Amino acid sequence: MTAPPAPGATALPTSRVLDVIVVGAGLAGLRAAHDLAAGPGGRAGDMDSGMGGGLDVLVLERDGRAGGRVRTEHHGGFVLDLGAVLPYRAGDAPPGSVPGPVLPGPSRLALVIGDRVHIGADPEDCLRACGLPEPPPAVLEALFQRIHVGPPAAYLPGRVRDAFAPYSTAYRRAGNGELVHALLTGTGPGLRVAYGVSAEAVDRSGGLVRVRCRDRDGTAVTLSARAAVVATPGPATLALLDGAAGTAARSRAFLASLRYGPATVCALAFRARPRLPWAYAVTPDLSATMVLARDMGPGVGTVLQAYFMAHKAGPAAALSDAELCDRTQGLLRRLALGDRDRARNDGRDGGKGLGPVVAHAVARWPAAGTIVSPASYGTSGTWHPAVRRPLPGVFLAGDYAGVRGDCPLPYGMAAALASGREAAAGVRAYLAGPLPPPDPPTGPPPGPEPGPAPDHERSPGARHAPRP
Ligand SMILES: Cc1cc2nc3c(=O)[nH]c(=O)nc-3n(C[C@H](O)[C@H](O)[C@H](O)COP(=O)(O)OP(=O)(O)OC[C@H]3O[C@@H](n4cnc5c(N)ncnc54)[C@H](O)[C@@H]3O)c2cc1C
Secondary structure (H helix, E strand, C coil): CCCCCCCCECCCCCCCCEEEEEECCEHHHHHHHHHHHCCHHHCCCCECCCCCCECCEEEEECCCCCECCCCEEEECCEEEECCCCCCCCHHHCCCCCCCCCEECCCCCEEEEECCEEEEECCHHHHHHHHCCCCCCHHHHHHHHCCCCCCCHHHCCHHHHHHHHCCCCCCEECCCCHHHHHHHHHCCHHHEEEEECCEEEEEEEECCEEEEEEECCCCCEEEEEEEEEEECCCHHHHHHHHCCCCCCCHHHHHHHHHCEEEEEEEEEEEECCCCCCCCCEEECCCCCCCEEEEEECCCCCCEEEEEEEEHHHHHHHHCCCHHHHHHHHHHHHHHCCCCCCCCCECCCCCCCHHHCCEEEEEEEEEEEEEEECCHHHHCCCCCCCHHHHCCECCEEECCHHHCCECCECCCCCHHHHHHHHHHHHHHHHHHHHCCCCCCCCCCCCCCCCCCCCCCCCCCCCCCCCCCCC
8 A cells, every 4th residue: 555645736727827836746846845835934825925925836746646756655554665765854844844753773784795794883894894995896886876876986086985984774754755745735725736747848938937748638738937946857857948948058068967877676574573683785796786674663574675776776677576576585585584693694594584575565766866977066067056047937956956065965855855945945036036028939828738628627536656
């Protein structure tokens, strides 16, 4: 059973000019929409109070659910985070929401090399235990891909240190989906989401921003707003702006320089709660990059989640869900789960210690995250804060745009949320400023496009199946 449909669902309004259209209901888009729909100080439901108050915001989301790469599913008492998995920071919760508890996770990791399992407090500890202070490339790559989605050589050189970063396996009891819910519900009626609506182009016409999209029935619709936030991953954003006259060349160049890497995640849930000596196992010699273990408490059980990152994601993505679950169980046998007293895994017990799989879920992420490369974010790369404003009234948001100070890590929930906040502030400043002169006409006036008769005011009803 998955989470219920997100609140705030709406049909597409085509007869009026909106204040703001947000494309994409991931954390970046939801945070931007939340801040724009909320009144001053994040107060809910403060509409029609001028520039400082809540604005009329419509979010367009291609999928049938909100959250994007935050995807929390509920299966028989188990909370599975198939996208962002470590807990979001409490300080990133929207004003007025109360984050649920974080369950502490041990940080001990196992590094599995050949037939040996080395356990340590952090990667350096493990490498010392293996007698590998200088890790071979495959080991370095697997440690790096605990966090990143591409080969270390493709990244800014400074990022290689991420291979050695310790990390805790704490998690939010209710999953990161609670943040998505808080963003969706925190502003009263001002924030609405049209699900199953895919944006196809963003441009300007008549002094307004125009968003051409296709609703869930395949009907082409054009919406107009005074401003827009485009909060889709880089390649999708580039495609949306492709035909827009006047798009800043540096925004195009930056978006074109972005590369993403894939990930596949397979979660298996068991009623047993073996006391594992590690919280996650990095497995350079196996078909997965790593396996994360979660004790979900008495009466629930244990979740073991295999991550197939970068070059290991493709072969995994080609398997059916059943094959992927079998493969993951094979990995667990290699890790000698249930055989807690042995450091070597030569006592494979067929996973008997875990018992049967009682729930499973698979997520395939073709674009799991950005590759932070010299061409995109390096000193000679194309990144510049102004790339986030490709057209008057159009603001870009997304983890890839969440560069902080001199530490470019444009990835993760914090980066996505920060970019959403910044985009919202930019929109407010833009709408409060002098109105730009009307653009010369470049296309048909806003409104439904020719095609099948639109049925815009119908409730979304049955939605598209969730798609990673
Ligand atoms: C397996 C995995 C594990 C992760 N673990 C962590 C972690 O532990 N900690 C952490 O901080 N981060 C983690 N992340 C990264 C984190 O999930 C992302 O950085 C963050 O959620 C990105 O948010 P976003 O809003 O920028 O983009 P997205 O979440 O990708 O949102 C973009 C939205 O735009 C929609 N969209 C795309 N195209 C269109 C279109 N044409 N029209 C309409 N809508 C469109 C998409 O459907 C999506 O909902 C993980 C990611 C993955 C995949």
